[in-house]
Amino acid sequence: MTLTHYAFSSSYFMSFLGLIFYRKHLLSALLCLEAMMLILFISLCLWGLILASTVFSAGPMILLAFSACEASAGLALLVAMARTHGTDRLKNLSLLQC
């Protein structure tokens, strides 16, 4: 495992921990998810670049398109939550639960 691989793996797991250990704002969780997708894009690019198989360069493009879909769906959930509940705090979803 080289330094580059270690940097990507550790940053991926850091953003993963930041996603699963945080329950306050929805937008922070979405930002951590977006950071995970960014790290996946970088590591998929570097897979082709280090191995000098540049035919694989179309793979990160497709991943970027799918991550745009994921980000837009998450932000649509955020907008819907801000319209129905007034804020993006996750505690507000179960505030009036009986």
Added chain:
Amino acid sequence: MVYMTYLLLIGLVLGLAAVASNPSPYFAALGLVTVAGMSCGILVGYGGSFLSLILFLIYLGGMLVVFAYSAALASEPYPEGWGSWPVSTLMLVYVLLVVCVSVFFSGGWFEGSWVTVDEFSEFTLFRGDSGGVALMYSSGGGVLMLGGWVLLLTLFVVLELTRGLSRGTLRAV
């Protein structure tokens, strides 16, 4: 160039620790901008200049504008930066965790592991990665159509999610 790449990698890890320690969304978006810039530099260092350009234009130009807009939507009166103690403690814990785990993996780090693509083709017109991306339009046409279809489907998903107060998917019951 090796030390430059190592510096960019350290900046990537620090920026990810700044995002993952969950400050307020304004600051987290700033950290994500930092991470995207560092990763553009890393891709250039490894020889993928076209992929770096794509990342810079699409990611910084497209997504982060939307995220900044959403941060303005979900604003709060007292934002929490990296100066407040829960955020700074969490960031310190993440950085220390990375440093401690790196002791186990630091045996195989040597400078020869840094190999760029297209190392001996300095004078050609096309870089290898731009040629590889261009293959998406010929051989990968099916996947390209699939991606376009998924983007169209996401448009309807977003319209259905944000339809209204009592008709949308997420409702205040």
